[in-house]
Amino acid sequence: MVAHYPAHWEADVVLADGGTAHVRPIRPADADRMRAFYARLSDESIYFRFFGPRPELSDREVTRFTTVDYVDRVALIALIGMEMVAVIRYDRSGPGEAEVAFLVEDAHQGRGVASVLLEHLAATAREHGIQRFVADVLPANRRMTGVLRQAGYTADSRFADGVVRMTLDLTPTETSQEVTLSREHRAEARSIERLLNPGSVAVIGVSRAGGVGQTVLRNLLAADFAGPVYPVHREAKAVAAVRAYPNVSAIDGEVDLAVLAVPAAGVIDVVKECAEKGVRGLIVVSSGFGETGPEGRARQDELVRIARAYGLRVVGPNCLGIANTDPAVRLNATLAATVPGRGKVGFFSQSGALGTALLQRVAQRGMGISSFVSAGNRADVSGNDLLQYWEEDPATEVILLYLESLGNPRKFTRLARRIARKKPIVAVKSGGTTQGVPTGHAAPVLGLPDTALSSLFEQAGVIRVDDLVQLFDVAQLLAYQPLPKGPRVGLVSNSDALALLAVDACVAAGLSPLPPVNLGAGAGAAEFGTAVAEAVGRDDVDAAVVVYMPPIPGGGQEVAGEIVRVAGGCGKPVLATFEGRRGMLAELRTGMKGPDPAPGSIPSYAAPEEAVRALAYAVRHARWRDGLPDGHADREAADTRAARELVREALAEAGGVEVEIDATRLLAEYGVEVWPAVPVASADEAVAAAERLGRPVAVRAVDEEAVRRAGTVRLGLSDPAGVRQAFADLAGQLGAHTTLAVQRMAPQPAVPTVVSVVDDPGFGPVVSFGLGEVAARLLGDRAYRLAPLSPDEAASLVRSVRAAPLLFGEYGYPPVAVTALEGLLVQVGRLADDLPEVARLDLDPVLVGESGVVVLGARAVLRSPEGPRPDGGPRGLRPV
Incomplete structure (x- = not known):
């Protein structure tokens, strides 16, 4: 055999x-x-x-x-x-x-x-x-x-x-898992460090008449790269006044990094030659790969397989390149002639075409960067790798991400959750309306709605903004000002109209503005200095927004200097709308660290609404940091062995492929009781079931589609005649093919909710929560969290839905047992995390009453897993 x-x-x-x-x-x-x-x-x-x-x-x-x-x-x-x-x-x-x-x-x-x-x-x-x-x-x-x-x-x-x-x-033990993750972190961080800190660079595919290769070469030379640069040209003896070589093998020195600008069809041969030379990393700026269709994708996969087999990491293909502003390196291996100066922001962009514009915007705002990577088709090196590197990079204090796809979403959220505790991560994720993946990207299409992605980013502490303007608005605040300790905002302005706009923006963003201090159009440096000092000195102020919009130009230098002086060292973030200009203005800087503003420099925004919006993101991030749980609750309450045996038996009976089951027994192993529902096919059976269960009872539809419709349940039936009538009404309304059931009546009043789990191909097990009302279902008012859930995460999940006030005694509803609901969510999250065979789990409806939670129905879909979950199993790069 x-x-x-x-x-x-x-x-x-x-x-x-x-x-x-x-x-x-x-x-x-x-x-x-x-x-x-x-x-x-x-x-x-x-x-x-x-x-x-x-x-x-x-x-x-x-x-x-x-x-x-x-x-x-x-x-x-x-x-x-x-x-x-x-x-x-x-x-x-x-x-x-x-x-x-x-x-x-x-x-x-x-x-x-x-x-x-x-x-x-x-x-x-x-x-x-x-x-x-x-x-x-x-x-x-x-x-x-x-x-x-x-x-x-x-x-x-x-x-x-x-x-x-x-x-x-x-x-597996907690220690063994920590060892694995620690080794993964060090290895992946080191692999990026090798790319961003090369001792020498070869540019392969340069020409004497311009083009992509020569552009990268000239940018390397213009940045005054600290090491030798080797142009590779088959025939030329020199390019851009630098000695050229016919191939990589002919270079008489070591080559750490190679930039490939050769036609796609020739890339594989060059990769093999680089491997033989001992090159340690590749940047493939060449196009003609996955973005061109199936043939290009096959070429792209072969590129990655061969490079990894020979020990090399690959940035790209079809990318802008990488840059490192460290004075000891001075690397600009990109197609962008403009790279910002030294700063504390690490910047990752998947788009090569957009990368140049993004770097220009950073420079225009007077901000600096520590390093920049454009991944292009992200066939190998991804945002996760950069997160591993920037976590330990002392030069990086804020991380910016422009994402078009997520290769390993669960790993991304794991890394982000750890890193965001000490370094803010600000992200723009495109494709929110379609959740599609750009052609050529080596990443799966996400199966969850964009609202779920926002929820999971929130859980991980990622500051997700809507567009690129917001990305830089938030970055310039986080890079140079401290995090706010609360939502209370002091406003100082010389314009009533702009102050009112700021107040409205604060209220809309969930901040608490104090009555604005209006200094009048003629206010000068002394007036602004006194007002700002009083604002930041108040105990009931957590941040200050200063609006200076003079009707007649002049005097701005003195006003700016006074604002910087009195705000310095106050320990609270101060933002400005200074003459309607945007960025890190020279007048509002506390000093210079080379080309980069020093800490305490005040960011300026074109309008007060933009300043308030950036501040609101910072407030929410600070609140996330303050509310971080210490860990997950004790997991010994569940008998996982018994639960696994139930799952194994159910799959074996179904032939080991996929099966839908009543989840009552499975949930019982996690301490969750599902009230029995007795299926009935006639009015007589309904009456008999009511006698056994004890009246009052409810008669309801149990089919998945019927449950979602209004009017498919009859409540509070306390006599046989009422049970018969309810059965007849529902049977007539829904048809004979619809399954009806009799169930003991839950205590009233209660708020119906729905708790679900889906095992997403990218994120793994995800717990969702929403209210069971028809309107909430139609509006898609649901929130999501990765399993398992800590008690704090369960509490955040409940409060994330827009209809959450109905659980807390608002709009005429009595307050219900939210703590019991949160406990249920924790247990469901444990089950989802423990059992990879659970492809889907629906608890519907879950009634939350004044004294507890009642689960009236639960179904699960079991499926034999094809392999380890995302981010599970031993260390390994994304397969190709």
Whole structure:
């Protein structure tokens, strides 16, 4: 019997030094690779693996090592280029146990190859019911013992007969997950650092008559890049007065970064040549890839596969390029002649065409950037990689994202939630009306509505703005002013009309404006200084907006200086509408850090409404930071083993594909009771059911479509005649094909709500909440959060729907048990997170009364998962 090759175990991985490798199961055809790999090993590595000298492997040994069954005997190898550089294997040795061993080529030891292979092998072992790895290790083999101990699993070591026997419990622990994420973070950050901090750059595809390649070359030279720049031209001896080379291999120095501006058809050959040269990163500005259709997409995927196989990360293709304003680097490897000066803003843009305009806007506002990356088709390097880098970059304090697609949305929200605690992230996400993905982007189409995306960004602390103007409006506030401690706004103005506009804008944005201080059209520096000082000095003011719009030009320099003087060091954000100008004006700067304004510089906006809008975003972000939960509640309340067995049995009965079930038993394992509903086919059955349940009862439709319609339930039926009449009315209204049920009457009054879970292909399990009223359903008034939910996140979810006031005693409704509702949402989130087989779960209706919550109906769709969830499983780059 030929073993089935498990292709889903293949993955491209980022190593500790930022390079890449390809991990896959071993095959019999790898025999020659195995021999060549073994021949490159040192005597010490061989001794540690086999406990003695072994000059070479016999043919029988090679066959045994390369022929496995992928169940009881599994081996994974790491490839760089065509060469095998490491192997790890397990052999099942007993029930739930397997012996593990690995070998890493000496030249690649210390790069984290063994650690990432162990993560992947552990995942394959768990897939086949193996709970423990056992390894016999020589005491001197500190590398292997270190890899096993530092994996974060529960480990036990015993010494006997000159050998250390180590046992690893493969059950994922909080420590093992933290170890994995920490290694992922360091590796991906390092891979971007290699791109943004090269020692040398080659531009391949330059011409003497202009064009894309020469544009990048001239921009590199104009920025005075700190290292050597190598133009590559097949025939020219020099380009732009710089010595040129016929190919990369001919360059007599090392090349860290290569910019490819050759026709798309020739890119693959150039990538291979760069790999042989030892280039560590690629920027592909060439077009003609995924944006052109299926043929271009195939070329794009091949580009990424080959680059990763040889250890290279790729920015692009079809991109603007990258820039780093660090004075020690001075890198402008872009098509944009204008790159802002040094600043504290990291900027990521997926659009190459838009990137030039965005950089110009930053420069026009007088802002600086730390670094900039345009990902183009984002075939490899993505916004997630940049988030990993900017989190640790001391030069970056604010992160700006222009997103057209999300490759791994769940990972994005995980990273953003962590990073936004200390560095604000401001994002524009295009495609909100269609949720489409631009042609050529290596990213899935999102299945959730745009309102859901906004909810999930909010949960992660991402400041999502509507357009590019708002992006820079918010950025210039966050980059130079402190976060506000509350929503109370002091207003100082020399125009009644503009002050009233500011007040209206504050109220509309949910801020609390104090009565504005109007100084009159003739106010000068002294008047503004006194008023601003009084405003920021008040205990009931959290931020100040200053409007200076003189009817006659002149005197602005003195007014600006006085505003900056009195606002400095107050610890509260101060914004201005200064003469209707926008940006970081020279008059409103506290000083200069090179070309970048110093902290405390006051941002100016064209209109007070724009200033207030930017401030409102900052207030909400500050409130998010202040309300961050400490962690999720104790998870021991749910019997996950029993729940998993229920799911397994239901799928087995359905043939293991997909099945819809009554979720009553499943929810019971999480402490959620679903009130029984007795299906009835006649009035007599309805009366009998009412007797068993105890009156009063309700008769209602249970079909999914009928439930959403008004008038499909009859409440408070306390006698047999009423039950008969209700059955007859609904049967006549809905038709004989509609299923009716009798259910015990829930306490009234109560607010009907709907709680759902959907397992989104990109985001994973997502919990949604909304009111069950017909109007709320029609208007799509729902809010969303990623599972699992902390109690604070559940509370935020409830309050995020527009109809939430109905739960809190407004508009004539009595206040209901919101705390019980939030507890239900936490439990549903736990279930969704624990059980990847739950493709959909609907609790409808959920009645929230004055004393508690009653779930009247629950259905679930179960589906056998095809692989790990998004952002789940061992480390790996997006597959191509």
